[in-house]
Structure formats: structure tokens, C-alpha cells
Amino acid sequence: MSTTFKTSERFVDEMVDERCTVDKSKSFYDKPTIRTWRIDPGVDPAINQKSMEYLARLEEVRSLIGNTPLLQVDFSYRGKRRTLFAKAEYYNLSGSIKDRMAFHILKKAYLSGALKPGAMIAEATSGNAGIAFAALGSMLRHPVTIFLPDWMSEERKNLLRSYGANLRLVSHEEGGFLGSIALAEDMHEKDPDVFLPRQFDNTDNCEAHYLFTGPEILAQMQRLNRVPTTFVAGVGTGGTVMGIGRAIRAVNPQATIHPMEPSNSPTLSTGYKTGAHRIQGISDEFIPSIVHLNELDSIVQVDDGDAIIMAQKLSRNLGLGVGISSGANFIAALKLLESMPEQQAASASVVTVFVDDNKKYLSADYAKEEPIKPGYLSPDVELTNVLAVR
Numbered sequence: 001m002s003t004t005f006k007t008s009e010r011f012v013d014e015m016v017d018e019r020c021t022v023d024k025s026k027s028f029y030d031k032p033t034i035r036t037w038r039i040d041p042g043v044d045p046a047i048n049q050k051s052m053e054y055l056a057r058l059e060e061v062r063s064l065i066g067n068t069p070l071l072q073v074d075f076s077y078r079g080k081r082r083t084l085f086a087k088a089e090y091y092n093l094s095g096s097i098k099d100r101m102a103f104h105i106l107k108k109a110y111l112s113g114a115l116k117p118g119a120m121i122a123e124a125t126s127g128n129a130g131i132a133f134a135a136l137g138s139m140l141r142h143p144v145t146i147f148l149p150d151w152m153s154e155e156r157k158n159l160l161r162s163y164g165a166n167l168r169l170v171s172h173e174e175g176g177f178l179g180s181i182a183l184a185e186d187m188h189e190k191d192p193d194v195f196l197p198r199q200f201d202n203t204d205n206c207e208a209h210y211l212f213t214g215p216e217i218l219a220q221m222q223r224l225n226r227v228p229t230t231f232v233a234g235v236g237t238g239g240t241v242m243g244i245g246r247a248i249r250a251v252n253p254q255a256t257i258h259p260m261e262p263s264n265s266p267t268l269s270t271g272y273k274t275g276a277h278r279i280q281g282i283s284d285e286f287i288p289s290i291v292h293l294n295e296l297d298s299i300v301q302v303d304d305g306d307a308i309i310m311a312q313k314l315s316r317n318l319g320l321g322v323g324i325s326s327g328a329n330f331i332a333a334l335k336l337l338e339s340m341p342e343q344q345a346a347s348a349s350v351v352t353v354f355v356d357d358n359k360k361y362l363s364a365d366y367a368k369e370e371p372i373k374p375g376y377l378s379p380d381v382e383l384t385n386v387l388a389v390r
């Protein structure tokens with residue numbers, strides 16, 4: 001456990017991406033000349049030259065993504081003093097953790113030649129990924145088409161439109177989430193230049209978190225004299241839990257890594273969609289191919305009402321305006337602490353992510369009074385303090 005992690009994305013990138021050479025005689029602010037990328041041989045030289053320009057443009061906005069704060073949240077649960085750690089991912093460019101995978105997938109796609117300069121980017125998404133691709137697409141001058149189940153929040157739809165994305169809403173009758181994926185594939189089949197990030201199957205999604213989010217967490221925890229012992233995160237594509245989990249295990253092989261799912265719709269446990277739930281962004285009707293449950297520890301289930309009350313409490317009592325899946329991640333982390341013997345719980349370093357902020361949920365049940373039901377943990381949580389480290 002002696003590995004030292006540096007928070008700088010540049011450090012990690014230089015370390016792991018052998019296709020990048022960095023001119024160390026130039027200062028960090030001399031971008032974009034600081035980096036030279038080697039695009040895969042075989043890519044048409046004319047496209048190669050243009051892709052270099054797009055890669056340079058990506059570099060110019062790199063500092064808008066990642067290097068988010070890590071929060072230490074102190075609270076009591078039924079009189080017991082507890083602490084958990086959460087990466088505040090709503091500080092990213094478009095307001096969610098998804099900017100990281102969008103940035104990384106686009107970078108890798110320019111390098112492989114899969115994404116041609118100026119080509120259409122099309123993705124099926126329950127919201128945040130689409131918003132991330134729409135924002136980066138707008139910055140890089142790519143048209144973006146998003147296939148979105150029509151029951152997602154109005155804020156998500158309007159945000160996508162505000163970033164200039166073409167929005168194609170998909171109804172339950174058209175197949176919902178799976179129908180959205182099929183429509184994106186269809187678009188690519190008709191025009192092979194349309195780039196599909198395919199976030200549910202693309203291992204670059206996990207890699208973004210393995211190379212960046214995970215090492216940042218490890219470095220920030222190190223600054224608090226901690227090593228993560230437990231990590232838990234809700235599963236949409238699974239990129240977050242797989243990538244951060246692998247990075248944490250590289251430093252602490254004993255760490256347990258837990259996926260979280262809504263108890264109202266336990267897709268991971270059953271393998272298929274079983275019911276409606278209100279934790280937008282996770283449990284999308286199927287188990288994505290990048291999720292390897294055999295690498296993970298027990299699945300934690302959270303009731304969506306409990307998640308809503310917890311998210312409301314984080315905002316009201318601690319000033320942390322987070323979304324519903326962040327409330328769910330908090331409850332999941334608490335459930336794991338509750339499953340430990342007292343001495344272990346008191347010293348455990350349980351880490352999770354606050355995926356996005358509350359602004360996308362102001363037309364959802366988040367902004368309403370949520371009834372307390374038996375079995376909820378949130379009513380017995382008293383939030384006491386938050387400490388942030390960069």
C-alpha cells in the first residue's frame with residue numbers, strides 16, 4: 001500500500017499513454033504544443049492531420065474536467081458516529097461524472113481513427129452521458145444526436161437542447177432504453193461515419209475512471225492519511241464502479257467493491273428490468289457488458305424514496321446540492337458501514353461518488369415531500385460536518 005499517487009491528470013496521462021509525448025521544455029500553459037499524439041497507423045493522413053487539431057482542442061479544455069474535490073462527510077446514525085468519503089463529481093464541465101468518460105472516449109476515438117473530425121456523435125443515454133457528449137461536441141464542433149427515454153426529467157431534455165444536441169425521445173412502446181440503443185445502432189448502420197461511443201460496451205469508459213477518477217481518489221485519501229477499504233457506486237453503464245474499483249484494488253487488494261442498484265428495480269440481481277424506480281441514471285433494464293459482477297463484491301440495494309430523502313438532507317443540512325443517485329450512494333455506503341462490526345465500522349474508509357447535482361431534479365420527486373417508509377435509513381442520519389480536499 002505504499003504506492004504514491006499524484007493528483008495531476010497530466011502525470012497519470014504521461015505515465016500510461018505511450019502514444020503521448022510531452023515537451024517538458026514548455027510550460028503547462030503553452031498548450032496545445034505541449035503534447036504530441038501518435039494516431040494509429042492506417043488512419044488516412046488527411047484525417048490524421050485534422051484529428052491532431054481536434055486532439056489539441058481537447059487538450060485546451062482538459063482542465064475543465066476532473067480534479068474534483070473529495071468530501072469527508074461526518075454524521076451520526078442512531079447515535080453512532082460515522083464518516084464516509086465522496087468524490088464531488090458535479091464539479092465537472094457539464095455537471096456530472098460522465099464528462100470524464102466522454103472526454104476519454106473521444107480522445108481514444110480520434111487516436112484510433114474511429115471518430116472523424118466533425119462527424120456526428122450519436123448515443124443512447126438516460127441523461128448525463130448525453131449532456132457530457134453534447135457539451136464536448138459543441139466545444140469541438142461535432143453535431144450530436146441523443147436518443148433518450150421520454151420519461152427522463154424535463155431538465156435533462158432541456159439541458160440537452162441547450163447544448164445544441166438533436167434530441168430523439170424514445171417511448172416505452174418504441175422499446176425504451178433498449179430501443180434507444182437500437183436506434184443509435186441503426187443510425188450508424190445507415191451512415192458509418194456516425195460515431196457511436198457505445199458507453200455500455202466501451203472499455204474506455206472504465207479506463208477513464210481507472211486512469212483518472214480512481215488515482216485522484218487514492219491521492220486525496222492519502223492526504224487524509226487514509227486508504228480506501230470499501231467502494232460503492234450505483235451502476236448505469238458500470239464504468240464508475242469497474243474503473244474506480246480496479247484502481248483502488250491496485251493499491252489495496254483487500255478492498256471490497258460494491259455495485260448499488262434500486263431495490264424497486266433490481267436489474268443486477270435479476271439480470272433484467274423488474275420495475276419502475278426514481279434513481280435516474282442507474283439500472284437501465286439490462287446488465288451492461290462492461291460490468292463484470294464476478295470481479296465485484298455484494299450488491300447493495302437502496303429504496304428510491306430513501307435515496308430522495310437522503311439527497312434532500314445533504315442539501316438542507318450540509319449545503320451539498322446533490323442528485324438522487326448521490327443520495328442512494330450515501331445510503332449504500334451507510335448500509336455497508338452498518339454491516340460491519342463496530343470496531344471495523346469506526347475505522348473503515350468507505351468511499352463513494354456524488355455523481356451530479358440537484359438542479360436536474362427540480363421537476364422530479366426530489367423537490368416534493370417524500371413520505372418516510374419503514375426500513376428507511378435516512379430519517380436516522382444526522383449530518384454533522386463536511387471537509388473538502390482537492
Ligand SMILES: Cc1ncc(COP(=O)(O)O)c(C=O)c1O
Nearest residue numbers: 128235236237238239240281325
Ligand atoms: C445520475 C447518475 N448516477 C449514476 C450513474 C452511473 O454511472 P455509470 O454509468 O458509470 O455506472 C449515472 C450514469 O449516467 C448517472 O447519470
